[in-house]
Amino acid sequence: MHAPSAQSRLAEHMRRTIALQQISGLLSWDQETHMPPRGASARAEQAAAIEAVAHAHRADPRIAEWADAIERDTLSPAERVSLDEALRIHRRAVRIPARLASALARTTTEAHEVWAAAREKARFDDFAPTLAEIVALKREEAACLAEPGQGLYDALLDDYEPGMTVEKAERLFGALRPALADLAARIAATGVEVALPGTRHAEDRQLALARELATVFGYDWQAGRLDLAVHPFSSGTLGDVRITTRIDPENPFENIYAAIHETGHAVYEQGMPEELAFTPAGAEASMGVHESQSRLFENQIGRSRAFCDWLFGAMERVLGPTGFDGPEALWRAANRVRPGLRRTEADEVHYNLHILMRFDLERELIAGDLAVGDLEAAWNDRFAADFGVAVPDAAQGVLQDIHWSAGLFGYFPTYSFGNIYAAELFAAMRADLPGLDAAISQGDIAPAIGWLREKIHRHGRLHAPDALIEMAVGHAPGTGPLIAYLEAKFAELYRL
Amino acid sequence: MHAPSAQSRLAEHMRRTIALQQISGLLSWDQETHMPPRGASARAEQAAAIEAVAHAHRADPRIAEWADAIERDTLSPAERVSLDEALRIHRRAVRIPARLASALARTTTEAHEVWAAAREKARFDDFAPTLAEIVALKREEAACLAEPGQGLYDALLDDYEPGMTVEKAERLFGALRPALADLAARIAATGVEVALPGTRHAEDRQLALARELATVFGYDWQAGRLDLAVHPFSSGTLGDVRITTRIDPENPFENIYAAIHETGHAVYEQGMPEELAFTPAGAEASMGVHESQSRLFENQIGRSRAFCDWLFGAMERVLGPTGFDGPEALWRAANRVRPGLRRTEADEVHYNLHILMRFDLERELIAGDLAVGDLEAAWNDRFAADFGVAVPDAAQGVLQDIHWSAGLFGYFPTYSFGNIYAAELFAAMRADLPGLDAAISQGDIAPAIGWLREKIHRHGRLHAPDALIEMAVGHAPGTGPLIAYLEAKFAELYRL
Numbered sequence: 004m005h006a007p008s009a010q011s012r013l014a015e016h017m018r019r020t021i022a023l024q025q026i027s028g029l030l031s032w033d034q035e036t037h038m039p040p041r042g043a044s045a046r047a048e049q050a051a052a053i054e055a056v057a058h059a060h061r062a063d064p065r066i067a068e069w070a071d072a073i074e075r076d077t078l079s080p081a082e083r084v085s086l087d088e089a090l091r092i093h094r095r096a097v098r099i100p101a102r103l104a105s106a107l108a109r110t111t112t113e114a115h116e117v118w119a120a121a122r123e124k125a126r127f128d129d130f131a132p133t134l135a136e137i138v139a140l141k142r143e144e145a146a147c148l149a150e151p152g153q154g155l156y157d158a159l160l161d162d163y164e165p166g167m168t169v170e171k172a173e174r175l176f177g178a179l180r181p182a183l184a185d186l187a188a189r190i191a192a193t194g195v196e197v198a199l200p201g202t203r204h205a206e207d208r209q210l211a212l213a214r215e216l217a218t219v220f221g222y223d224w225q226a227g228r229l230d231l232a233v234h235p236f237s238s239g240t241l242g243d244v245r246i247t248t249r250i251d252p253e254n255p256f257e258n259i260y261a262a263i264h265e266t267g268h269a270v271y272e273q274g275m276p277e278e279l280a281f282t283p284a285g286a287e288a289s290m291g292v293h294e295s296q297s298r299l300f301e302n303q304i305g306r307s308r309a310f311c312d313w314l315f316g317a318m319e320r321v322l323g324p325t326g327f328d329g330p331e332a333l334w335r336a337a338n339r340v341r342p343g344l345r346r347t348e349a350d351e352v353h354y355n356l357h358i359l360m361r362f363d364l365e366r367e368l369i370a371g372d373l374a375v376g377d378l379e380a381a382w383n384d385r386f387a388a389d390f391g392v393a394v395p396d397a398a399q400g401v402l403q404d405i406h407w408s409a410g411l412f413g414y415f416p417t418y419s420f421g422n423i424y425a426a427e428l429f430a431a432m433r434a435d436l437p438g439l440d441a442a443i444s445q446g447d448i449a450p451a452i453g454w455l456r457e458k459i460h461r462h463g464r465l466h467a468p469d470a471l472i473e474m475a476v477g478h479a480p481g482t483g484p485l486i487a488y489l490e491a492k493f494a495e496l497y498r499l
Numbered sequence: 500m501h502a503p504s505a506q507s508r509l510a511e512h513m514r515r516t517i518a519l520q521q522i523s524g525l526l527s528w529d530q531e532t533h534m535p536p537r538g539a540s541a542r543a544e545q546a547a548a549i550e551a552v553a554h555a556h557r558a559d560p561r562i563a564e565w566a567d568a569i570e571r572d573t574l575s576p577a578e579r580v581s582l583d584e585a586l587r588i589h590r591r592a593v594r595i596p597a598r599l600a601s602a603l604a605r606t607t608t609e610a611h612e613v614w615a616a617a618r619e620k621a622r623f624d625d626f627a628p629t630l631a632e633i634v635a636l637k638r639e640e641a642a643c644l645a646e647p648g649q650g651l652y653d654a655l656l657d658d659y660e661p662g663m664t665v666e667k668a669e670r671l672f673g674a675l676r677p678a679l680a681d682l683a684a685r686i687a688a689t690g691v692e693v694a695l696p697g698t699r700h701a702e703d704r705q706l707a708l709a710r711e712l713a714t715v716f717g718y719d720w721q722a723g724r725l726d727l728a729v730h731p732f733s734s735g736t737l738g739d740v741r742i743t744t745r746i747d748p749e750n751p752f753e754n755i756y757a758a759i760h761e762t763g764h765a766v767y768e769q770g771m772p773e774e775l776a777f778t779p780a781g782a783e784a785s786m787g788v789h790e791s792q793s794r795l796f797e798n799q800i801g802r803s804r805a806f807c808d809w810l811f812g813a814m815e816r817v818l819g820p821t822g823f824d825g826p827e828a829l830w831r832a833a834n835r836v837r838p839g840l841r842r843t844e845a846d847e848v849h850y851n852l853h854i855l856m857r858f859d860l861e862r863e864l865i866a867g868d869l870a871v872g873d874l875e876a877a878w879n880d881r882f883a884a885d886f887g888v889a890v891p892d893a894a895q896g897v898l899q900d901i902h903w904s905a906g907l908f909g910y911f912p913t914y915s916f917g918n919i920y921a922a923e924l925f926a927a928m929r930a931d932l933p934g935l936d937a938a939i940s941q942g943d944i945a946p947a948i949g950w951l952r953e954k955i956h957r958h959g960r961l962h963a964p965d966a967l968i969e970m971a972v973g974h975a976p977g978t979g980p981l982i983a984y985l986e987a988k989f990a991e992l993y994r995l
Contacts, residue, residue, distance in 0.1 A: 022548035025541065026522060029529065037533070041722040042739030045521065048777060052518035056552045226537040243538030281544060 009072035010082070012065070017089050018281040020060040025239070027053050032238045032245055036230040047112070058104065061096035081284045084465050088283030095162070098147045107140050111410040118408035125398035127379040134407060135375040138368050141412050145369060156369045159413030163290040164420060166467045169366060172416055175423065175482060180359050182486045184389055187352050190340045190497050191391070197339035200326025203252045212255070212321040213248045213262035220266040220300055221452040222246070223273050235261040237268040241280055244272040255322060256337060259314070260301050267300030268293060270452065274460030288459075289468035290414065294421020295428060296455065302351055302422075303429040303488070304443055304451060306337050308495075313446035338496055342390045344399040351489060353390065355422055360385045361404070361415040369412055424472050426485035428458070431476040505568035506578070512565070513585050514777040516556040521735070523549050528734045528741055532726040543608075554600070557592035577780045580961050584779030591658070594643045603636050607906040614904035621894035623875040630903060631871040634864050637908050641865060652865045655909030659786040660916055662963045665862060668912055671919060671978060676855050678982045680885055683848050686836045686993050687887070693835035696822025699748045708751075708817040709744045709758035716762040716796055717948040718742070719769050731757040733764040737776055740768040751818060752833060755810070759801040763793030766948060770956030784955075785964035786910065790917020791924060792951065798847055798918075799925040799984070800939055800947060802833050804991075809942035834992055838886040840895040847985060849886065851918055856881045857900070857911040865908055920968050922981035924954070927972035 007015075030053065034046055070090050075083060099107075114133045121130035145155035148162075157168045213229060227239070232247035239245050246265040251257040271293060279285025287293045304310055311334035318325045318333070327333040340350045346357040364381060367373035373381055382401040383394045394400035406414055432454045433439050442450050458475035472480040493499065503511075526549065530542055566586050571579060595603075610629045617626035641651035644658075653664045709725060723735070728743035735741050742761040747753040767789060775781030783789045800806055807830035814821045814829070823829040836846045842853040860877060863869035869877055878897040879890045890896035902910055928950045929935050938946050954971035968976040989995065 018544065019548045019551065022541075022544045023552070026526065026545050026549060029526070029545070030522065033525065033529065037724060039721055039723050039739055039741075041719070041737075042735075045518075045737065045739055045776070048514065048518045049522050049525075052515045053522060055515065056519070223537070225535055227535050228533060239538075241537075241541065243535055243541055245535075280541070 009069040010078075013069035013073070013086070013089060014282065016060065016063065016066065016069070017085065017283055020057065020092075021281050021283070023053060023057040023060060027057060028238045035232045035234070035236065036245075036247060051108075054108070058096055061092050063093075064097075066090070066093040081279060081282070081463075081465060084284040085279075085282045088286075088464065092283065095148060099144060100147070103140065103143055103147065107137075107144060107410060110136050110140060111408065114408040114410075115405075118402065118405070122398045122402040125396040125402070127397040127401055130402060130408070131375050131378070134378070137407065137410055138375055138412075141410055142369060142371070154370075156366050156413060159369065160416065161413075163414055163417050164468060165289055166469060167289075167291075167416075167420070171469075172362070172420075175480070176359055176362070176416075176419065178486065179355055179419070179423075179482045180389070182482075183352060183356050183489070186489060186493060187340070187342060187356070188391075189499050190352065190493060191342065193497050193499070195497055196341075197335050199254055199256075199336055201253050202255075202324065202326040204255050204322045204325075206250050206252070208322045209250050209252075209255060209258045210248075212317065213258055215317060215321060216259060216262045217246065217266045217269075219446050220263060220448050221270045222266045226273050227269060229262075235265055237265040237272070240272040240286070241275055241277065242273075244269040255318065255325065259318075260305060260337075263305040264297040264301040267297030270300075270455075271296040271460055274456050276461055276463050279463050284464050286464045288462065288464050288466060288471050289420070290417035291420025291424055292459065292468050292471060294418055295424035295472075296459065298421050299425040299429055299451075299455075300448075303425055304448065306334075306351070307440070307443060308334050309440040309444035310446075311337065312444040317446065335496060338492070340493065340497070342392050344386075344392065344394060345403055347403075351422075352493060355419045355485075356389045358415050358419040360389060361406075362419070365407070365412050365415065420468070423482055423485050424468070424480055426482075426488045427472055427476045427480050428455070429488070430484040431458075505565040506574075509562065509565035509569070509582070509585060510778065512556065512559065512562065513581065513779055516553065516588075517777050517779070519549060519553040519556060523553060524734045531728045531730070531732065532741075532743060547604075550604070554592060557588050559589075560593075562586065562589040577775060577778070577959075577961060580780040581775075581778045584782075584960065588779065591644060595640055596643070599636065599639055599643065603633075603640060603906060606632050606636060607904065610904040610906075611901075614898065614901065618894045618898040621892040621898070623893040623897055626898060626904070627871050627874070630874070633903065633906055634871055634908075637906055638865055638867070650866075652862050652909060655865065656912065657909075659910055659913050660964060661785055662965060663785075663787075663912075663916070667965075668858070668916075671976070672855055672858070672912075672915065674982065675851055675915070675919075675978045676885070678978075679848060679852050679985070682985060682989060683836070683838060683852070684887075685995050686848065686989060687838065689993050689995070691993055692837075693831050695750055695752075695832055697749050698751075698820065698822040700751050700818045700821075701748070702746050704818045705746050705748075705751060705754045706744075708814065709754055711813060711817060712755065712758045713742065713762045713765075715942050716759060716944050717766045718762045722769050723765060725758075731761055733761040733768070736768045736782070737771055737773065740765040751814065751821065755814075756797050756801060756833075760793040760797040763796030764789060766796075767792040767951075767956055770952050772957055772959050775959050780960050782960045784958065784960050784962060784967050785916070786913035787916025787920055788955065788964050788967060790914055791920035791968075792955065794917050795921040795925055795947075795951075796944075799921055800944065802830075802847070803936070803939060804830050805936040805940040806942075807833065808940040813942065831992060834988070836989065836993070838888050840882075840886075840888065840890060841899055843899075847918075848989060851915045851981075852885045854911050854915040856885060857902075858915070861903070861908050861911065916964070919978055919981050920964070920976055922978075922984045923968055923972045923976050924951070925984070926980040927954075 027050070030046065030050055038046060066089055070086060073086060078086065114137060117133045118130050121127065141159065142155055145158045149155060149158035154169060160167050160169065217229060226242045227244045227246060230245065230247050232249060235247045235249050237244060237246045246262070246269045248258050248261040248265065271287065275285055311330040315327065315330040315333045327336065338350065340352050342353060343349060346354070349357050364373065364378065364385070368375065368378065379397055379401045386392065386394050386400065432451060436450050436454060439450055459471065462471055466474065469480055523546070526542065526546055534542060562585055566582060569582060574582065610633060613629045614626050617623065637655065638651055641654045645651060645654035650665060656663050656665065713725060722738045723740045723742060726741065726743050728745060731743045731745050733740065733742045742765045744754050744757040744761065767783065771781055807826045811823060811826040811829045823832065834846065836848050838849060839845060842850070845853050860869065860874065860881070864871065864874065875893055875897045882888065882890050882896065928947060932946050932950060935946060955967065958967055962970065965976055
């Protein structure tokens with residue numbers, strides 16, 4: 004009997020580290036779905052305790068020692084990815100001094116209340132000093148994380164979207180903003196307004212529909228469950244991937260598209276390679292790729308004319324009379340375009356405009372080119388320019404998202420990466436699967452799921468996100484397919 | 500600014516340790532209530548990971564160092580209890596070698612399957628070799644834990660019931676076995692058999708009744724929730740105490756008494772002193788005291804003639820027609836006595852006989868006086884002697900409980916301590932509260948809850964269990980009140 008190798012020791016350590024991270028995810032899931040109100044303070048203690056031990060695991064100096072002792076040439080590609088990823092996680096943990104980590108944790112925890120109260124009163128000034136602190140701390144964090152020559156914002160962005168840089172993102176986003184603004188303007192010029200029927204649907208019926216949608220989109224109920232949450236999310240991986248939805252009695256789309264969206268995330272996680280479970284390579288390729296799976300299900304399929312054929316029947320069967328005249332009317336309502344103030348309620352035409360402005364503003368904040376005190380004015384100016392709408396108050400403007408209060412800088416653009424990848428993937432999928440629309444109109448999503456399993460899910464984190472998309476579609480990802488998809492779809496919808 | 504004191508460092512460390520233990524409890528709760536089937540293997544990894552870090556926290560040598568540096572005289576009584584408890588927890592952790600801890604964890608984990616399969620086939624021989632291993636490991640563990648001069652079983656027992664010894668337990672249990680056997684025989688001699696009506700009640704109605712019962716028994720819904728579980732249990736403390744119940748469509752008592760029982764546990768935990776949250780002193784006095792709170796609610800109150808007045812009305816209102824002629828018939832059915840084979844289905848007369856035989860058998864196993872190979876025969880002989888019933892097979896006999904397969908030796912007697920304490924507490928409560936029965940017959944449990952809050956709940960773990968009971972009732976706990984309560988109750992029920 005000889006001592007375990009450095010490789011097996013590192014693997015065992017990462018296994019434990021990933022298990023602790025999963026526990027942290029379960030605590031959050033429980034908090035959002037089942038925890039009783041008075042459990043909040045104990046949950047904060049528990050979250051701090053698990054974060055402390057998870058951090059200690061990530062920062063364990065033996066990770067670097069084991070890594071040094073491993074012969075890279077003897078490793079399989081997956082083992083090599085896991086080794087690199089373990090080192091990346093370790094570097095991030097050790098580069099941030101304990102003082103900064105604890106200041107960030109404390110400030111963002113406290114900021115939640117401050118942000119919520121400021122939003123309640125619609126007073127940005129109440130939140131500005133706290134946000135200024137967060138920006139300062141994030142700049143400090145970015146400086147710790149940045150490789151030599153890497154920009155501050157790039158260091159933050161890279162954590163969510165490996166290999167992504169501001170330069171690449173700007174190139175990618177470049178054509179998007181004018182195209183979207185132009186499309187939105189042409190739609191607005193039609194003067195067409197689409198109203199929802201406002202029919203009320205009981206919660207139990209809506210939940211039954213959510214379950215049916217998840218099933219149709221390939222969700223494995225032996226490896227998950229559905230609950231309600233104020234802000235729907237999915238969590239977990241492989242054999243335990245949980246989804247949530249939200250019910251608006253008068254607007255069934257809330258539940259329908261939340262359920263389909265979260266199922267997209269969940270089916271990705273349920274389809275991760277089992278043999279990479281509890282290794283760093285057995286994870287999503289990036290946040291953008293994750294989002295592409297949910298968006299493709301939600302938008303390219305879920306809001307398509309073909310799917311509305313099936314969805315109309317399912318709604319009438321499960322919910323009862325919906326007030327829609329037929330699949331065509333349902334499709335028009337599910338795709339109605341309005342220059343609304345809120346990102347989370349945005350249609351496909353406006354959604355990325357919301358993201359692009361946040362991306363620009365947060366980059367300027369991190370660069371130090373925009374002072375927090377000037378953020379509200381900058382927000383309102385940009386919003387007026389892109390949406391043609393005056394922001395009535397900060398609650399519906401600069402204070403609407405939770406992200407910045409939580410210290411999430413560099414996260415917003417991944418939503419648009421997701422939309423861009425989704426359009427790329429769907430175009431390639433359609434080319435590969437000639438009967439796709441016919442299948443979708445029957446509620447048969449299996450061909451699409453099979454294609455995604457093969458092209459995306461089974462690869463875990465083995466490839467960088469742009470390389471993965473390129474492997475799937477045959478070229479580097481760009482905005483062409485997204486713009487073409489939106490142009491074609493909304494030209495038909497609004498007879499442009 | 501000076502360095503934190505040893506006391507505050509120890510307190511912070513124990514806070515973290517307790518938070519990790521709470522997380523472990525949440526993982527178990529989730530596993531029993533919400534986890535999807537395919538989540539089991541990842542959950543095993545997560546449980547192992549949290550146990551490893553919790554163990555490292557308990558075994559941290561700084562606990563002993565900090566404790567040494569603390570001036571005991573400067574501490575409050577609660578701080579002293581927390582210090583002693585921290586050291587006790589620490590000693591237990593460091594006394595068990597890693598090799599033994601891991602052998603115990605592995606063997607008991609694997610034993611679960613072996614036990615379940617053996618029970619399925621009703622073949623004790625299939626489980627005996629595994630049980631022999633577990634007994635050997637538990638003997639080894641007990642030897643590590645025992646203080647000089649302390650017996651092996653005492654070392655195990657003390658962990659669940661601080662200060663309890665075999666000698667004390669034998670003295671306590673001495674009069675119980677003949678008294679119960681005699682009472683059971685007299686009841687059997689009446690030839691009276693009570694049947695249940697067998698009316699079916701839908702799950703949603705039964706759950707509504709469980710919720711109403713929990714409310715009536717003082718459960719704070721802001722600090723908890725109710726779910727279904729195969730084996731009902733409660734978990735958590737203070738602001739997050741969750742209960743579970745189980746539904747038998749044809750036997751509403753399953754749900755009713757599970758709900759009341761678990762509410763008893765939960766109301767104890769919800770009533771812990773808030774100022775001792777996340778300290779070792781802010782916990783139950785013992786497993787026996789915990790069980791006394793559930794048993795008092797379930798039996799002394801829940802199965803009383805007075806409570807059946809209210810319960811009958813509640814059942815008819817919430818469940819619909821029950822098939823009982825009235826409160827009197829309900830009371831007789833809720834207290835029917837039958838010498839059944841299973842502990843978990845036992846009535847109040849037989850329950851402690853089940854425990855006493857397990858107590859005797861497991862002591863002999865740990866002492867080495869009974870070989871595992873002879874356990875089934877010893878079980879069956881003892882059962883025939885105490886219950887007058889031949890055990891038809893091992894599944895309904897020696898294999899019925901999960902405890903031994905999980906390495907729980909020294910745990911069974913705490914069920915009887917709970918019954919003994921419950922009778923003591925209820926007798927004293929009745930003496931203190933003259934209008935108690937009248938209130939109970941109206942479904943008003945508040946006076947009883949108030950009494951328990953004052954006498955038991957608010958004391959946390961500040962006193963040893965026997966001292967706590969003595970403070971509450973005015974004398975050292977004994978079996979007199981339990982025997983008197985059972986004699987009086989069943990004399991009336993069976994006209995003895």
